[in-house]
Amino acid sequence: MDFSFNINFILMVFVHIGVCNSLITKGEFQYSIKNILNEPKFFLTVTLDVEYPGNVLHYMEAVCDTYQEFTNFSMTYFPKSMHFNGSYYVSAINGVEEVPGETYWELIEHTSGKQMQVGASHYKPRAGDHVAWNLTSLSAYQAQS
Numbered sequence: 001m002d003f004s005f006n007i008n009f010i011l012m013v014f015v016h017i018g019v020c021n022s023l024i025t026k027g028e029f030q031y032s033i034k035n036i037l038n039e040p041k042f043f044l045t046v047t048l049d050v051e052y053p054g055n056v057l058h059y060m061e062a063v064c065d066t067y068q069e070f071t072n073f074s075m076t077y078f079p080k081s082m083h084f085n086g087s088y089y090v091s092a093i094n095g096v097e098e099v100p101g102e103t104y105w106e107l108i109e110h111t112s113g114k115q116m117q118v119g120a121s122h123y124k125p126r127a128g129d130h131v132a133w134n135l136t137s138l139s140a141y142q143a144q145s
């Protein structure tokens, strides 16, 4: 039995995984919170390093810990269902709460304006992204769907 082949193969797999991870983690993305609907209006953007394996919630905590303009956010946990694995629903950012039936915090790719198909627990920003929370009127959501 040639054990050296097996060991070389295993080493190659580890090196490959390492290189892929470092490629995924390298780079920056932009993160914004945007409320141009109601007072107090704001549009704040920061550039962050992609961290492996960071979801949007991870960065929301990090910006609140680091930048005083990003003050707080609120969320509710929805357990695993047929539509998603256990996830957090974000209901307020920087003290601006959604108004049920009227407005909600929408997670978008800012450059295209496209809505993310998953929420804060599951979207993992990648290098070059511009991820934004945008306070949106519910009528805009109904028009999209």
Ligand code: B12
Residues within 6 Å of the ligand: 078, 083, 084, 085, 087, 088, 089, 090, 091, 101, 104, 105, 106, 107, 108, 115, 116, 117, 118, 119, 120, 122, 138, 141
């Ligand atoms: C209605 C609806 C909404 C409404 C909810 C308020 C309302 N007026 O009812 C609004 C428009 C606000 C909304 C927002 C979002 N939604 Co929505 N929504 C739905 C929808 C069509 C029906 C939910 C429902 O009423 N179920 C029936 C009730 C009885 O069950 P329930 O458990 O109480 O439902 C609640 C939760 O579903 C919760 N909710 C709604 N959306 C989301 C998203 C996430 C990530 C979480 C944790 C909870 C949550 O609000 C519902 C009412 O309280 C589902 C599709 C579906 N078929 O389930 C998508 C759905 C749940 N939403 C989805 C998504 C992605 C979002 C957003 C992240 C979109 C975005 N990019 O902004 C945002 C949430 C952002 C945030 N602030 O955290 C996805 C989740 C997929 C996933 N794997 O994560 C679904 C499955 C649609 C899809 N793309 O397939 N949503």
